[in-house]
Amino acid sequence: MTIMIDGIGVVGGFGSGAKELLAAAQAGGCAPETASLSAEGTSQEVPVYRARTDHLTDFVSKRALRRVDHLSRMALLGAHLALEDAGNPALDPQRTGIIVASGYGATGTTFAFLDSVLGDGDACASPTHFSSSVHNAAAANLSIQLKLEGPCLTLSQFEQSVFSAFSEARIWLCEGRVDRVLVGCVDEFCPVLGYCWQRYFGSELPEVQQPLRLNSQSAIPGEGAAIFLLSRDQGQAAYGHIAHVEYGRGILPSFNADLTLIGADGHRVCGQRYRDELAPGMWVAAASASYGSLPVGSAFDLAIAAFSRKTGFWSLPIQANDTAWDQMRPGAEMADLNVACVKCGNDNDYGLLILEP
Amino acid sequence: MTTRVPVAITGLGCLCAAGVGVDDCLDSLYRGERRPTAPTLFSTSHPVTYPVLEIPETDFPREEGPLLRTSELGLAAAREALADAGLDETSREKVRIGVILGTTVGSAMNNEAFYQRFRDGERPEMTAIDRFRRSNPAAVVARELRLNGPTQTLVNACSSGTDALGIGAGWLRSGLCDVVLAGGADELCRTTYNGFSALMITNENPCSPFDRDRQGLNLGEGAGMLVLEKAEAAKKRGVRLRAQLLGYGAAADAYHLTAPSPDGKGLRRALCEAMEQAGIAASDLAFVNAHGTGTKDNDKVESQVLHDLLPGIPFHSTKGYTGHTLGAAGGIEAVFTVAFLERGEIPASIGFSSQDPDLPTAPVTENTPVAGKAAISESLAFGGNNAVAVFGRVEDTA
Numbered sequence: 001m002t003i004m005i006d007g008i009g010v011v012g013g014f015g016s017g018a019k020e021l022l023a024a025a026q027a028g029g030c031a032p033e034t035a036s037l038s039a040e041g042t043s044q045e046v047p048v049y050r051a052r053t054d055h056l057t058d059f060v061s062k063r064a065l066r067r068v069d070h071l072s073r074m075a076l077l078g079a080h081l082a083l084e085d086a087g088n089p090a091l092d093p094q095r096t097g098i099i100v101a102s103g104y105g106a107t108g109t110t111f112a113f114l115d116s117v118l119g120d121g122d123a124c125a126s127p128t129h130f131s132s133s134v135h136n137a138a139a140a141n142l143s144i145q146l147k148l149e150g151p152c153l154t155l156s157q158f159e160q161s162v163f164s165a166f167s168e169a170r171i172w173l174c175e176g177r178v179d180r181v182l183v184g185c186v187d188e189f190c191p192v193l194g195y196c197w198q199r200y201f202g203s204e205l206p207e208v209q210q211p212l213r214l215n216s217q218s219a220i221p222g223e224g225a226a227i228f229l230l231s232r233d234q235g236q237a238a239y240g241h242i243a244h245v246e247y248g249r250g251i252l253p254s255f256n257a258d259l260t261l262i263g264a265d266g267h268r269v270c271g272q273r274y275r276d277e278l279a280p281g282m283w284v285a286a287a288s289a290s291y292g293s294l295p296v297g298s299a300f301d302l303a304i305a306a307f308s309r310k311t312g313f314w315s316l317p318i319q320a321n322d323t324a325w326d327q328m329r330p331g332a333e334m335a336d337l338n339v340a341c342v343k344c345g346n347d348n349d350y351g352l353l354i355l356e357p
Numbered sequence: 358m359t360t361r362v363p364v365a366i367t368g369l370g371c372l373c374a375a376g377v378g379v380d381d382c383l384d385s386l387y388r389g390e391r392r393p394t395a396p397t398l399f400s401t402s403h404p405v406t407y408p409v410l411e412i413p414e415t416d417f418p419r420e421e422g423p424l425l426r427t428s429e430l431g432l433a434a435a436r437e438a439l440a441d442a443g444l445d446e447t448s449r450e451k452v453r454i455g456v457i458l459g460t461t462v463g464s465a466m467n468n469e470a471f472y473q474r475f476r477d478g479e480r481p482e483m484t485a486i487d488r489f490r491r492s493n494p495a496a497v498v499a500r501e502l503r504l505n506g507p508t509q510t511l512v513n514a515c516s517s518g519t520d521a522l523g524i525g526a527g528w529l530r531s532g533l534c535d536v537v538l539a540g541g542a543d544e545l546c547r548t549t550y551n552g553f554s555a556l557m558i559t560n561e562n563p564c565s566p567f568d569r570d571r572q573g574l575n576l577g578e579g580a581g582m583l584v585l586e587k588a589e590a591a592k593k594r595g596v597r598l599r600a601q602l603l604g605y606g607a608a609a610d611a612y613h614l615t616a617p618s619p620d621g622k623g624l625r626r627a628l629c630e631a632m633e634q635a636g637i638a639a640s641d642l643a644f645v646n647a648h649g650t651g652t653k654d655n656d657k658v659e660s661q662v663l664h665d666l667l668p669g670i671p672f673h674s675t676k677g678y679t680g681h682t683l684g685a686a687g688g689i690e691a692v693f694t695v696a697f698l699e700r701g702e703i704p705a706s707i708g709f710s711s712q713d714p715d716l717p718t719a720p721v722t723e724n725t726p727v728a729g730k731a732a733i734s735e736s737l738a739f740g741g742n743n744a745v746a747v748f749g750r751v752e753d754t755a
Contacts, residue, residue: 039480093611094626105512107466113552114472122402122551130552131615131739135464135512140740143609149623151607152742153520156464156512158493164509171527192466195475199483248507249499347496 001174002356003230005239007086009078010303012224012291013049017081018307021290025304025315026330029209029289032220037194046194046205049222049292053077060145069132071106072141075186078227079142082182086229089180097150097178099169100139101161101185103295108190109133138186150178159263159343161185162298163247163351170245173232185299186225197221209293211264211286212321214275219266222292226299239306243338244354252277252350257340259283259314259328261301263351265293273344280324285316298343298351305339305355363588364526364602366748368442370434370540371692373579373679374410377417378437382678383696386704387724391678393563393575399547407559409545410577410680425492426578427463430685431542434580435498438538442584443596446503455506455534457525458495458582459517459541460684464510467548494542506534511684515648516607516738517541518581518687522746523605525585535590540582540688549683550576556615564651564681565708566674567660567720574650577680581688583695600695601749603637603731606630610741616654621662623743624735628666635731635747642670643729644703646694648737649674649720650681651708655737660716671727673720677707687736687744694734694748702726 010016013032014024024030032047053073056065059080065073083089113129131137136154143152151172155164162185169181198205206218233241246253252273262274265288278284291300308315314332321327336357343351369379374392376382385391393408398419412430422429435456439449466489474481491497495508507528511517518541525539553559553576560573591598608626610618617624632638645667647659651674663672675693682689697703706720713719735745 039475039478041478094608098609104466105464110465110467110548111472113548114467114469115476117547117551118469118473118476122547122554123404125551125555127552127555127557130548130555133465133552134514134739135461136514136738136740136742137614140609140614140742143611143741144613147611149609149611149626152513152609152740153524153607154512156493156510157495157508158490160508164507167507167533168509168524168527171531174531175527192472192475196483196486199480249505347500349496 002233002241002243003170003173004233004237004241005228005306006231007082007229008303008306009081009085009227011051011053011074011077013051013222014290016077021303022307022315024290025287028317028319035194037191037198044198046198047220048189049220050189051224067128068141069106069109071186071188072138074225075100075138075142075184076145078184078225079146079182082227082229091180093147093149095150095179096148097172097181098139098142098148098152099165099181099183100154101165101296102156103158103161103187105135105156106133106137107193108188111190111192142184158295159345160247160349160351162296163245163353166242166353167245169230173230179231181230182227183230184225184227185296187223187294187296189221189223193221209266209289210320211266211288212319212323214271215268215322217268219293222294224291226303238310240309240355240357242353243356247351249349252342255340255352255354257354258337259285260340260342261305262286263298263301263343265297270344270346275323282325283328284325285327287316298341301341302353305341309334362530364529364585365588365591365598366583366600366602366695367586367591367596367598368438368584369599369692369695370437370441370582371689372412372430372433373682373689374412374577375678379692379696386675386678389705389707391707396550398545401547401550403554405561407554407561408563408575410575411545412578423488423491424497425463425488426544427460427542428492428494428497430544430580431458431494431498432501434540434582435502435538438582438584449504452536453506453534454504454536454538455528456495456499456504456538457509457511457521458498459511459513459521459687460494460543461512461514462543462546462549463494464512469547498538513742514738514740515683515686516736516742516744517684519734519736519744519746520607522602522691523607526602526605529585529587535586537585538582539585541685542580543578543683543685545576545578558652560651563708564677566649566651566676566706567656567716568709569711569713571651571656573652574681577682579679579682579685579689581685581692583691598751600698600751602746603749604631604635604747607744612741615739617658617737619658621658623741624662624737625666627743627745631745631747637731637747639667639670641729641731642667643698643727643732645670645672646690646734647672647674648735649676651676657716660718664717671721671725673703673706690734691746694732698732698748698750
């Protein structure tokens with residue numbers, strides 16, 4: 001049984017909303033900001049794709065947001081944009097589920113909590129930071145702000161989180177457990193992650209992320225939220241239908257798709273897996289220069305594929321590459337194409353999702 | 358409406374402060390033993406000591422290995438459950454086994470020593486981060502035991518373990534795999550100790566769920582894992598069926614980040630959904646294993662809901678024996694519920710001695726024989742999650 005995408009909301013280094021994500025995709029990427037990281041008296045500028053949530057207040061009052069952290073704000077903005085994109089349907093609060101996928105959770109708030117402990121002592125630990133650092137806080141904030149009382153789940157499986165979430169949403173919808181599911185994929189950047197990046201890849205910090213140069217290390221950390229409102233198949237869908245979701249360990253299973261959007265995000269080690277497991281001559285694209293490298297990046301790939309389908313035409317330009325794949329020219333018609341979103345992780349794991357017309 | 362496909366429970370695994378192994382835990386519970394102590398896994402500077410329920414060092418190693426402690430706990434419980442289900446290494450190769458494991462600490466990047474050095478402007482080594490990256494609990498169990506089905510780590514706070522069971526049953530119904538290892542694992546750590554203390558819901562004394570003088574919870578650690586498979590397939594395998602997972606319900610309060618909705622609306626709906634899916638009435642129930650943390654808010658809400666929806670059904674909390682094991686709680690308490698159902702007796706709700714006049718009902722105060730073909734385990738969580746699982750005796754559901 002297939003499920004359909006009714007609405008999509010996105011926020012990330014490209015800005016927010018379909019128009020800004022597609023603009024970044026059509027331009028072949030967008031320019032990152034920089035974050036300053038200091039250690040042992042030295043400072044280094046690290047490129048990063050940061051998300052802004054300023055216009056969340058178009059949807060939620062400042063008062064309601066006063067204790068809501070950055071991760072939850074991204075999720076909330078994405079959710080409101082998804083609902084707006086779907087035409088603000090009347091949701092049955094008890095028949096609408098929420099599934100949030102996050103690779104690392106609210107890391108910024110976790111370390112803010114540790115600041116309160118390490119800075120002021122155990123007895124001065126911040127209760128607000130603690131309760132917001134709990135991994136399911138973003139899902140809870142969605143539930144509370146949107147007044148949704150159906151089942152509510154948070155998953156954390158690093159790069160498999162996105163596929164795990166869509167797989168679960170499909171089961172809920174197919175079993176009739178709920179009528180709609182808000183699937184939210186969100187990850188944030190914080191200085192500790194920047195430090196980790198610097199330690200692991202410090203000598204190879206790029207200015208531009210080039211995901212189809214698989215022999216290069218060009219990953220730039222990113223953050224953002226991609227939120228999808230899903231429902232059971234009811235016929236024609238502007239964004240298409242999710243026909244297949246699969247994730248696991250080992251070799252990528254074989255699949256049929258006209259276009260494969262790989263989750264290559266500039267990491268050399270993972271990049272090799274795509275080269276090893278996808279046949280030469282396939283039509284392949286990689287869109288991560290539009291949003292950066294983050295565990296839930298595949299959700300942005302799905303968003304780009306869906307937004308492109310809705311416009312009728314493929315968005316990405318031909319990219320610099322060192323592969324034997326073909327690339328679809330921008331403007332190619334997409335109405336009848338099956339698109340596969342594929343992610344190969346560095347723990348021998350994979351994720352596969354197929355979007356059909 | 359979810360199609361009812363009988364899901365059998367064929368294996369149990371558990372370790373916590375009450376014991377290492379299911380039988381060891383049950384012995385402690387029925388003897389009415391509990392061992393809250395000052396924390397020894399870590400030190401704190403609180404002026405007051407909040408007792409915790411740790412697994413003794415003699416029972417489970419504490420040396421820092423390549424994996425986080427939470428993953429090691431989950432792995433130990435998973436091994437016991439698979440052995441109980443007769444799934445040795447050879448037989449595991451013939452079936453697709455999925456792993457779904459609930460946790461809170463196990464997915465948190467919160468190593469204090471690493472962060473302290475970073476905060477001080479140093480360049481800490483990446484050992485702690487490497488360890489964290491290697492230690493996604495469900496991935497660890499799948500990798501170490503060479504299991505080839507889907508894996509999922511649930512981070513739904515205190516209802517994670519119960520949610521894992523319901524989600525796992527869904528995997529079986531949809532054919533994602535043949536067998537599911539489902540449950541939860543969580544270790545004690547300074548972050549949760551300091552966090553719960555900051556929220557002022559930890560008790561300076563051993564906890565007393567539902568008691569008039571209850572003052573909060575004690576934290577604990579451990580893991581509880583169950584093997585689930587389609588009843589038909591389990592029978593073909595010739596393995597003993599320990600119970601059936603008859604129903605699961607989950608609903609959100611949409612109320613507050615840490616406090617339950619005072620009217621218990623989410624718990625009520627989760628209970629109704631689970632019982633409807635199970636096809637049982639209140640009169641079929643032998644007992645309820647409540648969430649029963651010992652906090653003012655949780656116990657008040659639960660007591661009212663149990664009184665309204667399941668009047669006269671015996672209930673208890675086992676958190677006096679185990680502590681609140683967070684993401685592991687639902688898994689550990691599911692193991693206990695199945696074992697109590699098999700035995701036909703539930704242990705006393707330790708710590709309870711005085712009825713709270715604001716609570717309309719009270720737990721059992723001594724080991725109590727129970728009759729009935731089914732039992733419930735329920736979990737309430739931060740974020741307003743409510744999850745309920747209904748288990749059935751095998752002879753009554755075959």
